[in-house]
Amino acid sequence: QQPVQSPQAVILREGEDAVINCSSSKALYSVHWYRQKHGEAPVFLMILLKGGEQKGHEKISASFNEKKQQSSLYLTASQLSYSGTYFCGTDTSGTYKYIFGTGTRLKVLA
């Protein structure tokens, strides 16, 4: 089952914040977050391995709520370079098969 991401698309001004959610219908072992710019391969942002884990990467951080089977990506003080499509990749319990979410298109305007 493909994880569902919300929102589908968001437009921000530089310096604004955004939250992207990833929800799964199955239990999760881990969640990966990727950013993909048009015409390029997805680029790894971070992995969350444990329920309740939070991680930070400069002004991009994420949380993983295992009980709710969801993860959220937080983008603070957005920059033009943050524009792209964000995907969560989920590993459902015991399969090591990574299923990518529906994607969220993010556009940051000057």
Next chain:
Amino acid sequence: EAGVAQSPRYKIIEKRQSVAFWCNPISGHATLYWYQQILGQGPKLLIQFQNNGVVDDSQLPKDRFSAERLKGVDSTLKIQPAKLEDSAVYLCASSLGRASGNTIYFGEGSWLTVV
């Protein structure tokens, strides 16, 4: 460190023709994935190898798609015969192993247009 290499980058073929894509993963990476990404959608896993064995190919259309990873290094994905709906980017990716904590590294992709 060299990344995941793929070729060709672009290919245009007519429907019912065949095409093959090649992937060289990062050195030492035991797990190799082929994903299909249709424009505007997320990558869809086609097949996953662990060394030279197939771990999962449940979403591979086996009547027309085939993949192999001889010697557990390079891999080839073939489509024969191609259909219009096969137009997509075919992404190869690799990771150290199957464990959840391993990062997946993607190649730049092979863009296929079927006309």
